[in-house]
Amino acid sequence: MNDTRPEIRDVQVIRYVTPLREGGSLPAIAEADDGFLYVLKFKGAGQGTKALIAELIGGELARKLGLKMPEIVFAHLDEAFGRTEPDEEIQDLLRASTGLNLAMHYLSGAFTFDPVVNGIDADTASKIVWLDSFITNVDRTARNTNMLVWHKELWLIDHGASLYFHHTWNDWEAQALKPFVQIKDHVLLRYASRLPETDAAFREILNDQVIENIVSLIPDDWLLRDSPFESPGEHRQAYTRYLSLRLSVSDVFVKGADDARALLI
Incomplete structure (x- = not known):
C-alpha cells in the first residue's frame, strides 16, 4: 500500500x-496561470475555510478510495484581483478571499448525474454511500446529487458540507462514534446493497497514516481562522483523531446506512 502524502499543486488565479x-x-x-479553468471555492464565502477544509479532506479521501474526483489545487488570489469587478457582492467576496483558496478542475461539458436516468451499479453506489457516511456528507440528495457524468464516467464534486461537526467542535470525539442519521436522504442509498463488502475493502485501504497524510495538506492559514485550538498542529491532530475514531467504528455507520436502506426497499 502506498501511504505517501498526496501532492496538491498551487496555481495563481x-x-x-x-x-x-x-x-x-x-x-x-x-x-489559472496554467491555462486551465477551475471551479474556485472562496475562503471569504459564508462557511469560510471550514468548507474548504471539508472539500479538501472529502475530495482526497474519495480519490484515495478509487472514486473519480476532479484534481484539487490550491488557488492563490492576488490582492488586486477583482478590483474591476462591477458586481459589489462579488467584489466583496474577492476582497475577503485574498490569499489561499481551493479550486477543482472544471469538467467542461459534464452534466448532472441522475441515477434513474443514468443508472448505477451496486458497487459504485455502496462506495459513495460509505464515503458520505464516513465524512458525514449531508449534501448528496435527490435535490442536489453533487455528481457529474463526464466522458461517460461518474465524478464526485462538492464535499464542502461534510464534517459538519467542525462548525462547533462540540463533543467531537463522541460525534465520531455515532451513525450518520442523514444518510436516509442519500440519493444512492437504495442502490447501495454491498455496504458490508465495501466496508471490508475500504478498511484495507484507509488507516491512520493515510488519514494523517491527507489532513496534513490543510494550510495553516485555514486553521488559524475561528479556531478553538491553540495551534494549527493541534487542530490537525483533532481532525486526524476524529477520522481515525470514525474509521474504527465503521460498522456503526454501515449498520445505520443498511438499516435506513431497509426502510426504502
Whole structure:
C-alpha cells in the first residue's frame, strides 16, 4: 500500500470568468496561470475555510478510495484581483478571499448525474454511500446529487458540507462514534446493497497514516481562522483523531446506512 502524502499543486488565479450561483457560497469558474479553468471555492464565502477544509479532506479521501474526483489545487488570489469587478457582492467576496483558496478542475461539458436516468451499479453506489457516511456528507440528495457524468464516467464534486461537526467542535470525539442519521436522504442509498463488502475493502485501504497524510495538506492559514485550538498542529491532530475514531467504528455507520436502506426497499 502506498501511504505517501498526496501532492496538491498551487496555481495563481488570473481571470474571473463567471459566478456559479449555487446556494450562498458563490463559487466561480476562473482561469489559472496554467491555462486551465477551475471551479474556485472562496475562503471569504459564508462557511469560510471550514468548507474548504471539508472539500479538501472529502475530495482526497474519495480519490484515495478509487472514486473519480476532479484534481484539487490550491488557488492563490492576488490582492488586486477583482478590483474591476462591477458586481459589489462579488467584489466583496474577492476582497475577503485574498490569499489561499481551493479550486477543482472544471469538467467542461459534464452534466448532472441522475441515477434513474443514468443508472448505477451496486458497487459504485455502496462506495459513495460509505464515503458520505464516513465524512458525514449531508449534501448528496435527490435535490442536489453533487455528481457529474463526464466522458461517460461518474465524478464526485462538492464535499464542502461534510464534517459538519467542525462548525462547533462540540463533543467531537463522541460525534465520531455515532451513525450518520442523514444518510436516509442519500440519493444512492437504495442502490447501495454491498455496504458490508465495501466496508471490508475500504478498511484495507484507509488507516491512520493515510488519514494523517491527507489532513496534513490543510494550510495553516485555514486553521488559524475561528479556531478553538491553540495551534494549527493541534487542530490537525483533532481532525486526524476524529477520522481515525470514525474509521474504527465503521460498522456503526454501515449498520445505520443498511438499516435506513431497509426502510426504502
